[in-house]
Amino acid sequence: MSILRPTGLALAAIRSRPSALVGTFAAFVLTGTVVTASVGMTVSASSAAPGADTASRAQLAELSDMGIAFANMMAYLAIFVIGQVLALAVAQRARESALLRAIGAEPKQVRRMVAVEAIGSALAALPIGYGLGALLGRAWLHVMATSGMAPAGVSFRLGWQSPVTTAAVLLTCAYLGSLLAAWRASRTRPSAALAASLVQGGARTGPVRATASLLALAGAVVITVAAVVGPAGEAGELIPVVVLGYLAAIGLAGPWIGRCTIALCAPVLRAFGGAPGELAEAGTRARARRLSAAITPLALVTAFGVVKLSSFTGTGDGAGDWAEIFGTLLYVGFAALVAANTLVMLVLERLREFSLLRVIGAERLQIVRTVALEGAIVTAAGVGSGVAVGCAVMVPLGAMVGAPLSGVPAWAWPAVALCGAVLVGLSSGAPLLRMLRVRPMDGLTRHSN
Template sequence: MISLATARERWTSFLGSFVAVALGVAVVTMSALVLLSDGTGVPGRLAGAPVLVQSPAGEPTGGVFTENPPWAPGRAEELRRKLAELPGVAAAVADRSFYAQTPGSEQRKGERQGHPWSAAALATYALSAGRPPATAGEIVLDDSLGHGPGEPVTVLTARGPRYFSVSGTMDGPGYYVTDRSAAELTGGVRVIGLVLEPGTEATRVADTARRIVGGDGTVLTGAARDALAPRQDEMTRWIGGQVLTAMALLSAFVTVFNVSSTFAFAVAQRRREFGLLRTIGATPRQVRRLVYGEALVVGVVGAVAGSIAGMALAPAMTGLLIDAGFQPAGFEVSIRWWVPAAAWALGVAVALAGAGAASRRASRVKPLEAMREAAVDSRPMTRRRWITGLVATSLGAVCSVGTVFAGADAMVLLALGAAMGLTAGLTLLLPVLAGPLTGVLTRPLARRPGATAVLVRENMTTAVRRTSAAIAPVLATVAFAVLITSAVQTTQSADTTRQAAAVRAEAAVVPRGTPGLSDAAVARVDGTAPLSTTVYGGEGRAVLSAAGVSPGFEQAYRVRAPRGNTVVVTAAVAAAHGWGEGRTAVLTFEDGSVGRLRVTAVVDDSMPYQVFLPRELVRAHDPSALADVAYRTGPTPAPLPAGLGAEEVPVAVYAASDDAEEDRLVWRFTLILVTITAGYTMISVASTLLAATAGRTRDFRVLRLSGATPRQVLLTLAAETCCVVTLGAALGLVVAAPALFGIAHGLREELGLPVEPAVAWPWVVGVITGCLLVATAATVLPARAALRRMRRA
């Protein structure tokens, strides 16, 4: 019959597995619910049209998220006219957009909130006061901006500030002008909305519209219209999907690791118990079934708790993702019953998979193990463990060396391979490394009077399985935290250095509160300002980022600017489309028109855009294009007017902030992964040490009978814990250092610029401190309770 103390020790050892399974299932449930949700819904400015026709999608390249290519002007008008003639259609409206913004308001890069008044018929909101615009100088805008009918208002456009009189206000976002005024500011048509007569069935109209449109577009009805959500939201959702997928996969992997570690350590502690079972006739199969049964209980209970927690926390998680920028504003999570059910089944399977190796080890325990009294690990290293550990360490070392000679893409993979190989190898070799390293670490304590140092050294070197099990998760966490955070910071620092070195300019003029710089702001800068746009090339109409540049571009970038009907492309674009120097490139512009341009130069892929065009050509085809930055190459000008939404900064500052939003999301993504891994590791550390401490009651009794005070016992345990965390942190740094220095050296050689490793010390120190606090609490608190029970007995 199992005693109460033995039962307490057993289920204490499984507590970490229960928590790991519960957290893993909770993360998987939350992630799946958010990933499978429908998104932000149909955009309000188009939701009033039951049927929407969208232009065919392009083929994004280089991770570019843009709107679909527009129809050619003639084709757009032809489609609109034919769709307007359909039975039951009251109006077919071509939706157009242009950049418009009042000074002091905020807009994201790429936003275009200006529209012709005819497009207001597609919205779910309407006039709240006043009347529609009737002349070129009138505008209807959002009533939340605080302007009433009859008031003058300044609106920033791509050309510069324009002055309007407010003819009316709407109870929704947007700036609406007359159709004639909008034609001067807008590009091509990508969406045609159908306003139906009362009582007309949308599906019938949509079926007829599909026959007319054919392959020239997509007809959308109902919830499918949310495909017209802004591309910024699509990119945000894509980034959020990567975060959630990584969280779910990492949680599943680390859960298996934690469950495996917990059950392996529990089996090692219960060798006498399994030996007794074998002595009284238990077969190896029965022992395996016992371990699997315990894992099943842990998995079922933990998965139920995780599924419930995941459903409860999904809305809160959605709010956090929106605040962090990983989901667009207005996103709502949908609860689907089968998601937590699937996550529960996954949690049970993970628990059983994690206990597989432990069950096999338990079934191999010999009956004579019941005769053992000492807790000495006489043979912690098997031949298979030696071979596997040395092979993994060697592979990690080879990958570390490879990072020095690899390119940018292979460098990251080799760095991860180095970290994984060295982590796995050193973890397997820990039983043989723990003794010498402990001796070195406790040598300073040996000179002090007392038996604490002796007890710490002997306890750690005698029970090497326990010591190794406690060191391993700390090693993995510190290695992961150092490598991932430092690699991201090193890469971002190198990219900033590259951008600053690529431009020869006195300063940079950048937008503040606006999506870009207008022509009026650029005109005040003595230099060059690439006019950002999108073009579509090739038979598949590949989406390409482009810029219109002036002759001053040559001085800033040391590349000859295109003139007339010529174009400059990057090497990757030239190779993909066969646009070598002297060849003709066929491009579709933002207004839908097609141009044939001669390629005058092919430049390096490190340039900030894929295609370079004459500035006047871009302005002619994209009236709403804005400049991302203006590089000043001349003397210091007069201060820029505040109303233009621009300010001057050093080139190095702009280089650091150019991808600030992307860098911010990448850094938050990195910290989420590090936090999840560190959290799981601390669970593993806590569960291992809780189980180890619970199984050392006999040791505490011997120490007390030998004359040790409770304070001395607790001090010895705390010293052991500090040694364990210190050794794990030191080995984690050793694992990460080669790959990190290899990344820095590889970037230095590739860029030809000084690149130094950047270590995120605050996060590294925080992770180590967290491991130390958790480990100390998991050791000292249960030991203190055990000593109190001895004193009462």
Template sequence: MVAIALGQMRRRPAAFVGLAVALFLAVATVTLFGSLFAADLAAPAAGRAAVDGPGLKVIAVAFGEIAVLVAFFVVVNALGFALRQQHRELALLRTVAATPVQARRLVRGQVVATAVLVAVPGCLVGAAAARRLLAELQRRGMAAPGVQVPGTPVPMVVALAAALAVGLAASALAARRISRIPPAAALTASSTEQGRTGAARLLAGIGALVGGGLLLRLAATRPAEQLDKAGQAALLGSLVLLVAIALAGPLAARVLAAVLGAPVRALAPGAGWLADANLRGYARRLSSAVVPVALLVGLSGTMVIMTHTAGAEAPGAATGVTSDTDVWLRQAELALLVCFAAVSTVNTLVAVTADRRREFALLRLVGATRAQLMRMLTAEAVLTAAVGVLLGAAVAGASSAAFSAAVTGSAVPAVPVAACRWIVLGAAALTVPGILATGVRAVRGPAAELVSGGRD
């Protein structure tokens, strides 16, 4: 199984690039904040007491927990897509007597191989980032001058163990469907897409939606002196709501695509109709594409609106949510989260589009030209960006409303229109050009050979 696992990774490297980058970011993030935590533990007590602000341990826990959760969210999404890319291969293995245990072992081997491959560079980047962040905190008076990142390998070991744990847990969930159904049914299912979201997944999505709502209620009811906790609860609630979107993504994406597809069909009767049919007919593929966009818009929008709301309510006040140092910390966290979301968005969209070579080749064989395919992809890209932005905006609106209720007593936050416009434009800039650039390459090559499987 090890040889087969590595062979599939060599045959489909594009399917594992996203997983590799996601695991790399996860390892680097855990190493970063774990190193800050270790630096605080190694610092003398007198030095920790003399520093103004929350301290390294609080920073590492408060800001690190969100970043780590986002990193793991990206890992799960990337792994699920990597397995969908090789669904047919796994089904074929089942038809030649591979057992469910062997199929799951193959997937675990791929996760372990990918994690080991990125472990060393991820740990090195995380350690370097920890030293850089510590220097910035010392320059701003939030860490004692003599504190240093210790040379212990414990944060790196913990980072690798955490990345392996989440990867193996995600692989167990993702490989469950292909390993439980009969071999013949698995092969048939590999060429089609389920028409509806499974009951277990839908129930999990509802549970995540309820959990996110409870976190937002907790944020909205925080007293004025606990605005930092309200901000953390609102941000964590937004992440849980995004998990709910990921779980119920095919259903939500199909509904939004149907609503938004009507004007597209009217404006472009040919390409618009085909794009709308593709998105609604392949809701799981659409969900894979829009979830990273929603993650980017939801998290960045939540943080930007929260910061602006707190600043508008208490201009010039040196409180925990409006001081210059805390604003800098939130900007640093926002940059990290945007990095995760942007990488996940680009990797997923490129891989999703590149995997459609045979589909494009079949359309060419029935008379579609490359120009018509590119017009279809343009309509799909616009619809994908619109669905992702709407889902992310809904999460950002709910989270920032809960925070605003704690800050101002009103559920109407102060919205920085210019910043939000840049977030939407950034999401569109990552989505539309990424799909089109990959599509240009995907429509090349001899159509008959691609349809017959001669090239991948």
């Protein structure tokens, strides 16, 4: 099988489905931007003269700690969400991977193919992320200096640490994400993969994933208990770790969360949804595993929104407020980008399905209503899971860090749900309108890209 070189396979896969790696590339660019800017802030604070007054030294120390915290958090998030996006891209090529296995490709060759795709995307995104990070870092430090949260004489410096750290983070995220994404595709028997790929998202979820989900949930609970009984000053540092633990459990349990949500929504869809409601129920039930890739980043957006909103309402000083707002924009924006890309990919892969419905008589409005109802199910699952994570974190720990969940205004909860619905609606509706302009017979004979 010398002809099955991983690099050639990766290039062929990208050419056949270029949209599959757009979201991964965008995630790498955003990760590189934030990591470059964050490390640059730490380098700038470390290389600046400490000054004679205590206030300047305290501001420099806070500036350095803030940069390290943002860089670490973005690295953790990137590994988590890039693995999800790559897994979806690999799942969309399940039939191609199965055919490669059937003609003699070894599991390690499939894993290398995915790793080459991920590392290639990371390397392509590195210079763009570095350049945008330099601009973001300069603007970030300028705003903090003009607001009195950083010494006025500090100049922004990237140093050698910024490019080295950014490259290390991107390549590490690419490699670990590719391992997570290619594990199932490389281990599945070719005959089983071919059978499962006949129905998009039809693969069943195994006991290994269920066990891992329970372990992640148990780990998050243990860390929460440790934070509650530990010193109050350390609780704030553990909150991001607890959030990621719960989100890892949600990501692994996504198919079951989707099925439970479908079961709860089924009576309403049958009673008031008509034919589009029945199609939405059947479609989401058959694609529950696929939809978990959309539920997870949506839950990530919501969970960080709830946690940061609670922290913001509980913060009393201007520096803390600014940091919370900036952190919220970074984390939520990153997760929203991944969620939007995932939803776009999920809709684009259904060109043939929608074309077949139109051939047998379905109207465009019926297809739009079907996708809208499916989006409502995804919104309920993702936003509901995210709110549950936010409450599970901030109810026991919020008061300890001076940010009780009770301080969140009542209007914020429907606003969070509305933002999730708008994100799902726009991300699903934009590619759908494009696909509905394709003639049904043409859609039956070509791939989505």
